Amino acid sequence: MSLIKEPGKIQIVTGPMFAAKSSYLLAQIRRDRVIGIKILIIGWSKDTRSNSHLKTHDHESEPAIMVYALKDVLLLKEYEECSKIIIDEGHFFGDLCNSVLLMAHRDGKDVLIGGLYADYKAEPFDEMVKLMAHAKVKFLTALCKKCKDGTEAIYTKFIDLELVEDSRFNVGGSEKYMSVCAKHFLDL
């Protein structure tokens, strides 16, 4: 990897579901736009490349390019022209660590990644954890949906065990998942 510019900054914002990670990304995007920073927003798609939106659970959104692998972005004109990259749901990308290092360390882009560091079994998403070794990490917490008294939640769990499909790539929102504290993760 030959360094041609100052390396870009890598920042990860992580935590369980419902910790307002996507809202954090949107707030950063809107703040950066005020001073004219050119931003490319990337989301994950199982299917072929398409245009869609980065959405929060509150239905706020920004236009995004949806790809299956981040390496597909590296040749785009929009990539060439931007100075900052926002990646939503980083945990879904199998080439996250390698591609982000190319973006930041080879191409000098600042990269902000939002995503889960662990799945509903509290098992790590390896690409996110690997990338943490190169990133400034911001950890957001949610609130426990069972305690309902403001207790912090760092786990994500299926609401109904009958809904569990053994896939870590099971996309969903509050109809399937809830954020819980340790006591409720362990069902004590």
Ligand SMILES: [Zn+2]
């Ligand atoms: Zn709880």
